Amino acid sequence: xxxxxxxxxxxxxxxxxxxxxxxxxxxxxxxxxxxxxxxxxxxxxxxxxxxxxxxxxxxxxxxxxxxxxxxxxxxxxxxxxxxxxxxxxxxxxxxxxxxxxxxxxxxxxxxxxxxxxxxxxxxxxxxxxxxxxxxxxxxxxxxxxxxxxxxxxxxxxxxxxxxxxxxxxxxxxxxxxxxxxxxxxxxxxxxxxxxxxxxxxxxxxxxxxxxxxxxxxxxxxxxxxxxxxxxxxxxxxxxxxxxxxxxxxxxxxxxxxxxxxxxxxxxxxxxxxxxxxxxxxxxxxxxxxxxxxxxxxxxxxxxxxxxxxxxxxxxxxxxxxxxxxxxxxxxxxxxxxxxxxxxxxxxxxxxxxxxxxxxxxxxxxxxxxxxxxxxxxxxxxxxxxxxxxxxxxxxxxxxxxxxxxxxxxxxxxxxxxxxxxxxxxxxxxxxxxxxxxxxxxxxxxxxxxxxxxxxx
Amino acid sequence: xxxxxxxxxxxxxxxxxxxxxxxxxxxxxxxxxxxxxxxxxxxxxxxxxxxxxxxxxxxxxxxxxxxxxxxxxxxxxxxxxxxxxxxxxxxxxxxxxxxxxxxxxxxxxxxxxxxxxxxxxxxxxxxxxxxxxxxxxxxxxxxxxxxxxxxxxxxxxxxxxxxxxxxxxxxxxxxxxxxxxxxxxxxxxxxxxxxxxxxxxxxxxxxxxxxxxxxxxxxxx
Numbered sequence: 001x002x003x004x005x006x007x008x009x010x011x012x013x014x015x016x017x018x019x020x021x022x023x024x025x026x027x028x029x030x031x032x033x034x035x036x037x038x039x040x041x042x043x044x045x046x047x048x049x050x051x052x053x054x055x056x057x058x059x060x061x062x063x064x065x066x067x068x069x070x071x072x073x074x075x076x077x078x079x080x081x082x083x084x085x086x087x088x089x090x091x092x093x094x095x096x097x098x099x100x101x102x103x104x105x106x107x108x109x110x111x112x113x114x115x116x117x118x119x120x121x122x123x124x125x126x127x128x129x130x131x132x133x134x135x136x137x138x139x140x141x142x143x144x145x146x147x148x149x150x151x152x153x154x155x156x157x158x159x160x161x162x163x164x165x166x167x168x169x170x171x172x173x174x175x176x177x178x179x180x181x182x183x184x185x186x187x188x189x190x191x192x193x194x195x196x197x198x199x200x201x202x203x204x205x206x207x208x209x210x211x212x213x214x215x216x217x218x219x220x221x222x223x224x225x226x227x228x229x230x231x232x233x234x235x236x237x238x239x240x241x242x243x244x245x246x247x248x249x250x251x252x253x254x255x256x257x258x259x260x261x262x263x264x265x266x267x268x269x270x271x272x273x274x275x276x277x278x279x280x281x282x283x284x285x286x287x288x289x290x291x292x293x294x295x296x297x298x299x300x301x302x303x304x305x306x307x308x309x310x311x312x313x314x315x316x317x318x319x320x321x322x323x324x325x326x327x328x329x330x331x332x333x334x335x336x337x338x339x340x341x342x343x344x345x346x347x348x349x350x351x352x353x354x355x356x357x358x359x360x361x362x363x364x365x366x367x368x369x370x371x372x373x374x375x376x377x378x379x380x381x382x383x384x385x386x387x388x389x390x391x392x393x394x395x396x397x398x399x400x401x402x403x404x405x406x407x408x409x410x411x412x413x414x415x416x417x418x419x420x421x422x423x424x425x426x427x428x429x430x431x432x433x434x435x436x437x438x439x440x441x442x443x444x445x446x447x448x449x450x451x452x453x454x455x456x
Numbered sequence: 457x458x459x460x461x462x463x464x465x466x467x468x469x470x471x472x473x474x475x476x477x478x479x480x481x482x483x484x485x486x487x488x489x490x491x492x493x494x495x496x497x498x499x500x501x502x503x504x505x506x507x508x509x510x511x512x513x514x515x516x517x518x519x520x521x522x523x524x525x526x527x528x529x530x531x532x533x534x535x536x537x538x539x540x541x542x543x544x545x546x547x548x549x550x551x552x553x554x555x556x557x558x559x560x561x562x563x564x565x566x567x568x569x570x571x572x573x574x575x576x577x578x579x580x581x582x583x584x585x586x587x588x589x590x591x592x593x594x595x596x597x598x599x600x601x602x603x604x605x606x607x608x609x610x611x612x613x614x615x616x617x618x619x620x621x622x623x624x625x626x627x628x629x630x631x632x633x634x635x636x637x638x639x640x641x642x643x644x645x646x647x648x649x650x651x652x653x654x655x656x657x658x659x660x661x662x663x664x665x666x667x668x669x670x671x672x673x674x675x676x677x
Contacts, residue, residue, distance in 0.1 A: 081673050081674065081675055081676060082673075082674040082675070082676050109637055109640070110621070110637045110640075110641060112604075112641065112645070112653075112658065112661055112662060113662055113665045113670070114624070115544065115600055115603055115604065115620075115624075116600060116665075116667070116670040116671055117670070118542055118543060118544040118548075118624070119544065119548060119599075119600060119603060119671065120572070120670060120671060120672075120673065121538075121542060122539055122542045122544060122545060122548040123548065123569065123572050123673060124673055125536055125538040125539045125542070126533065126536065126539060126548075126569075127513065127516060127569065127673065128516065129536050129537070129538045129539070130538065131536070131537045131538065132519070132520070132535065132536055132537075133519070136519065421537060425537050429534070429535075429540065430537040430540045430541060434537075434541040435540070435541040435542070435543060435545075435626075436626055436627075437541075438541055438542065438543050439543050439624065439625055439626030439627075439628060440626065440628050442543065442624055442625060443625040443626065443628035443629050444628075446625070446629075446637070447628070447629055447633070
């Protein structure tokens, strides 16, 4: 028992020293550059090393698979079946031509074979549909050394397992505490200083301070997540009095965009830690937080947005028109609210590189805290941000068409699939009106022919 | 978080699925074990293609299975938006569930989907003495026939045809018009005068239609 005392002292003092060293390192290498927006390039080095390791791991796995005559399972993101692109009209016309045993000019109204079209289409969607796969994480073609993405890459070789084990060690024991320390610093600084700034009287000084406080804290958070971001076309960055729209994959999008510019944000009210942060932020800067389910809130938001953009000196607004997180393989329907206001729209496309870490936030499966923890224990987050040229609503198009135009531009730039489906389908059922449209189309086909016949 | 392609299928189920769906290759070898995999190695390489097809379909099955209990319910199917807007969506979903049951396992899922395999796959594996494969022309027609035949009495009566037509056209056509369409269809097809369409009459009406092409789904890989 007495022998423990001096060694305990030794351990404690060692711990103290290492902590001090760690924090000094943190300060010098990470926080100070964050304040000034400078980078040492450590993260890029990390990235290059990881890429080399992945390439080696993949070749090793392929070799292992060949040796054992297995087939390496590769999930295909482009769909597994050949979908017939013919429409209802074409199909029915064709079946009338070939299947009918009557004279050619006597087009029948309804054929028993019409059912084949609906049947096949239904089966195709059961095997592979465009919508449901957007709400779960993208499957990777090759393993990225994280056990969470390991579906079928089973034990192949000792070296690979060792590498994976080493990765786990580094990620959990070295990177995780570092990241948590950084995140903690970043968030607490944000909360404390926005509250301080909030107590100042309104004016240019307050705005100036709030901008810089926000910027600095976001930069620290970016480093906390080891995010390596490439900004393209920075000359198109959103300007005052405009609205910035982007595709939504996770709450990290906010950090990524806001560390490169000053925005006023619009978003849903959250509880817990996010709520605390939101309440602090709104003291320093006029962000808009609302309840998604409140109808009155929506009108309020629309009104406030209109007021905000009419004042040209105000910060640009950042909004995610999809309304929910999508898994970064596609862009879903944009809600028309932000496109009705009549301000200049600055589209931004954000594309995460899935090889390094899946950033998709599946809110129906995980809460915010587990999600953040997952983010911090995985590799770096690599993404590209494209600032697209500003767009305004043309005279002849309405808000919905304008929204679709912006959506297509973002999808094209980011290499994402442009879908017309509503992101709300993640949680809700599809509206019956779509089915009714299909029924109407088919009715026209069998009744329309009837009219032709009665005329001739 | 994505779908798990590792199977939880037991060996007996595996064997049954192989026989029924006509794909004779093994599943993911790791789960099957070495013996079973060695068996599959002796089969011609054309079977290897369906190995990966089954893997993908199992992956799809698990991603639809939100309750994660190894079976699908009707709600799981209705969650697919493109299927929910299909006018015959409910009839198609019904085809998966055997009489009186509310859950379908992977084996049942594969059985139903097997009807849609392209017919030329069978050319490579002619088994004259075995049962007719699920994706033969006759079985494809039978599948479509069952979509019409609501009460499963092997006849499509006027009422059943009316109901299915009503599903397909919604509210856009009047009852009288729909009735006359149904009458005309039965009149043209009916040969034995019972005012209903039996399966043989159904086949006769559709003998010129390229059923193989219309009721087949091709895999990309």
